[in-house]
Amino acid sequence: MMEERVEIRLSGSGGQGLILAGIILAEAAILDGKNAVQSQSYGPEARGGASRAEVVISNDEIDYPKVTKPQVILALTNEALNKFKDNLAPDGIIIIDSSVKKADTPYKIVQLPIIETARDRIGRSMVANIVAVGVITALTKVVSREAVERAILKRVPKGTEELNKKALYAGYELVNQLT
Template sequence: MEERLEIRLSGSGGQGLILAGIILAEAAILDGKNAVQSQSYGPEARGGASRAEVVISDEEIDYPKVTKPQVLLALTNEALNKFKDNLASDGIIIIDSSINKPDTPYKVIQLPIIETARDRIGKSMVANIVAVGVITALTKVVSREAVEKAVLNRVPKGTEELNKKALYAGFELGEQLS
């Protein structure tokens, strides 16, 4: 891992991206790394623009904000258009397959994140956990064991198996590319 990895998770309110950011940060801490997580969402709790940002580092984090993320996850067109031009030079953009691939100099990975949650897992609301699995598989910024533990610590009681299934589906999607 680089000394510092910046991740921006973006979409619309209600997609659970803030929880996804918290899970990635907790997984990093479980792995013995340093992590900072921040969030922002529009005036509408559901449907408005939303983003969560995570900084993960092996070193001390001296600046807690994401400035040039190496990873951008976009689950809506609006989120993609808003954030696609502000990445590190080696940045990657992970988009849902429902979004048209942008014209950009960055590497774009298009995966059926929402469709996997809806059709394979049976609940589109776990797309955030599928996305966490994808990011884990592609970046290896946190271990699978730590991210699974963080998911199980953070999801509502009674949904652990559903979310574990979603996480593993995300691992599979990401592994197809790595």
């Protein structure tokens, strides 16, 4: 899927770790020798309010750092899906959690149990963001597995490295089960 420029929008609610997920994807791109820009915005009430992280990854120089027509949208809440589902590149993909009600949209939607996997398989719902990073990496190949793993190990709190690696691999497995 790696075009010259790939735009990714991660959306959900505050506290889901989407800002960290965006930072990890951007850092992985840089580790892969690409250019990346990451930006974020929070709703008025950070935890529980709307949250959005955006990443632009490019093989070339990034002349405009904002996401305008993302190729990938991750929506972990109904609110996030409804807000962003109509602003996608024509060949784009929307990744939603299984708790999110599918919306009527002409775009390809991939629905996976991201939050449930983090909670039930890994035992910590707080790593849903890392499960999501695994899903995005496996579906799009926008960054290499090696780079994303290195970025995660660099960014997660000390002592949680194994937990987060498990979450990343669980995200890959969710995508492998699709095929």
